[in-house]
Amino acid sequence: MRVYSSWTTAGSFTTRPPPRGGRMYAIRDALRAFQRAPVLTGLASAMVGFALFVVGLFALATYNLQLALSVIEDRVEIAVYLRDNARQSEIDLAQSELGDIPEVRTVRFISKRQALARAREELPEFSQLFRDLEVNPLPQSLEVELLPGERSRNVVEKISAAAMGYPFVEDARYGREWVDRLFALRRIGAATTVAMGSAFALVAVLIIGTALRIAIFARREEIYVMRLVGATSGFIRRPFLIEGAIAGLLGGGLAWLMTWATYRGVYAFLFEVAWIPPVWILAGLASGAVFGAFASTLAIGRHLREV
Amino acid sequence: MIKLTSVCKEYAKGGFALRDVSLHVKKGEFVFLTGHSGSGKSTTMRLAHMADHPTSGELRVTGYSSDRITRRALWKIRRRVGFVFQDFRLLPGRTALENISFVLEVTGTPRMNIVPRAQRLLTKVGLTPKAGALVHELSGGEQQRVSIARALANSPYVLLADEPTGNLDDRATDGVMDLFWDINANGMAVLMATHDLELVRRYPHARVLELDHGRLVYDSAAA
Numbered sequence: 001m002r003v004y005s006s007w008t009t010a011g012s013f014t015t016r017p018p019p020r021g022g023r024m025y026a027i028r029d030a031l032r033a034f035q036r037a038p039v040l041t042g043l044a045s046a047m048v049g050f051a052l053f054v055v056g057l058f059a060l061a062t063y064n065l066q067l068a069l070s071v072i073e074d075r076v077e078i079a080v081y082l083r084d085n086a087r088q089s090e091i092d093l094a095q096s097e098l099g100d101i102p103e104v105r106t107v108r109f110i111s112k113r114q115a116l117a118r119a120r121e122e123l124p125e126f127s128q129l130f131r132d133l134e135v136n137p138l139p140q141s142l143e144v145e146l147l148p149g150e151r152s153r154n155v156v157e158k159i160s161a162a163a164m165g166y167p168f169v170e171d172a173r174y175g176r177e178w179v180d181r182l183f184a185l186r187r188i189g190a191a192t193t194v195a196m197g198s199a200f201a202l203v204a205v206l207i208i209g210t211a212l213r214i215a216i217f218a219r220r221e222e223i224y225v226m227r228l229v230g231a232t233s234g235f236i237r238r239p240f241l242i243e244g245a246i247a248g249l250l251g252g253g254l255a256w257l258m259t260w261a262t263y264r265g266v267y268a269f270l271f272e273v274a275w276i277p278p279v280w281i282l283a284g285l286a287s288g289a290v291f292g293a294f295a296s297t298l299a300i301g302r303h304l305r306e307v
Numbered sequence: 308m309i310k311l312t313s314v315c316k317e318y319a320k321g322g323f324a325l326r327d328v329s330l331h332v333k334k335g336e337f338v339f340l341t342g343h344s345g346s347g348k349s350t351t352m353r354l355a356h357m358a359d360h361p362t363s364g365e366l367r368v369t370g371y372s373s374d375r376i377t378r379r380a381l382w383k384i385r386r387r388v389g390f391v392f393q394d395f396r397l398l399p400g401r402t403a404l405e406n407i408s409f410v411l412e413v414t415g416t417p418r419m420n421i422v423p424r425a426q427r428l429l430t431k432v433g434l435t436p437k438a439g440a441l442v443h444e445l446s447g448g449e450q451q452r453v454s455i456a457r458a459l460a461n462s463p464y465v466l467l468a469d470e471p472t473g474n475l476d477d478r479a480t481d482g483v484m485d486l487f488w489d490i491n492a493n494g495m496a497v498l499m500a501t502h503d504l505e506l507v508r509r510y511p512h513a514r515v516l517e518l519d520h521g522r523l524v525y526d527s528a529a530a
Binding site: 025036221222225226227228229230231233235236293294305 | 356378379381382383384385386390396398399400409410412413414457459460
């Protein structure tokens with residue numbers, strides 16, 4: 001039986017269990033950290049913000065590059081030229097069969113007359129020539145439009161080959177060189193995105209980690225005392241985790257603002273660009289929070305091992 | 308309370324901090340741990356709250372063996388062992404009351420009990436009027452009293468003090484020592500490391516252990 005009544009304020013010999021909830025303490029303490037050292041935590045958030053700003057700029061550039069490529073890609077279609085003696089029933093059958101191929105969005109029939117009208121409209125410099133014609137030299141055709149994401153060289157070649165299988169088809173053209181260049185450009189774009197995106201993300205992680213390590217280092221005495229008096233590791237870690245997530249979130253918000261300001265500047269003074277989709281922004285903010293929490297967890301582990 | 312059996316502690320870079328040390332601090336004892344600098348006092352104190360583990364031998368603290376306790380479970384020992392430092396290690400920028408409340412808060416004391424309990428602890432160390440003072444505004448002796456109150460916050464079984472009077476003048480030293488004796492008189496074991504033999508001589512009823520080059524060379528209980 002314990003007798004040090006005048007010194008024990010708990011009045012119990014048993015060790016209190018670790019605080020189970022502790023969540024409210026964690027949130028309170030995380031917010032208090034911002035209150036107690038606003039400059040340090042503000043700097044950490046700013047560093048996270050600048051790191052993610054670089055990622056944001058890269059995202060803006062990548063997104064616009066993707067858009068530009070997809071606009072060009074939309075123009076990839078197959079023109080199937082038909083012989084003049086092709087019967088309408090055969091053409092209808094080919095149009096239907098080609099339309100049933102899963103990668104095909106639509107198949108339009110262009111009659112000789114429509115082809116001439118389009119040529120007159122698109123090539124006004126030859127309007128006189130087109131007007132003087134006694135016989136329409138332009139062939140009737142089927143224009144095959146592909147589904148987005150299905151405009152690769154393989155698909156185009158497969159559908160062209162299928163079209164060439166009909167005896168009344170004169171030729172099937174899709175601009176092989178054009179498609180090859182486009183897809184080479186896409187491959188380069190994808191490789192650049194992966195390589196540079198990974199490099200930027202890695203740099204951002206390192207900067208975020210360093211910023212939060214500095215913030216945690218400033219509170220190492222607190223961690224030491226907590227460990228010394230019997231706070232559990234989870235209890236100690238939690239407020240720092242939340243603090244890291246908040247700093248990351250604030251940094252993400254700052255990066256978003258800076259990227260948006262850059263976008264407005266470019267749009268107003270240089271050229272027209274598109275703003276990145278909301279889901280990318282949400283992903284950026286979430287990654288800021290996750291990086292922040294992760295970096296804090298790593299940084300605090302070292303201090304927890306000290307005592 | 309604290310039992311070392313044939314404990315050796317080897318430095319990572321080679322050489323021994325402790326060699327085959329066996330000692331037992333029992334319930335309610337007041338023990339001075341003396342020795343020159345580098346004799347192994349601080350290593351013993353670190354082992355006594357399991358901030359470190361012995362290289363060989365057995366260490367038991369308040370019933371827990373160093374062989375079995377995991378890092379995750381260390382908090383159980385830490386709440387049974389209060390620790391007082393030479394340099395106080397109080398949290399700067401906080402008041403005396405906040406330093407104690409902090410400990411109570413992080414060890415799960417219900418919120419409504421924190422401040423009253425912290426105030427009671429400050430009263431016990433004679434610092435009620437200084438509860439609201441920032442720690443850097445307090446004298447060395449007062450800071451050490453806050454540190455002692457903090458160490459008592461978890462109602463520990465044993466109080467460890469590593470050179471607690473090393474930074475204090477004579478008057479403050481007397482005040483702190485009176486406090487330790489008062490705590491001990493109420494039944495709590497106290498293990499105090501000091502190199503101040505003059506101080507040790509003033510308390511002839513205390514048990515004295517002496518370390519020299521990592522070996523236990525004197526134990527007044529055995530003499």
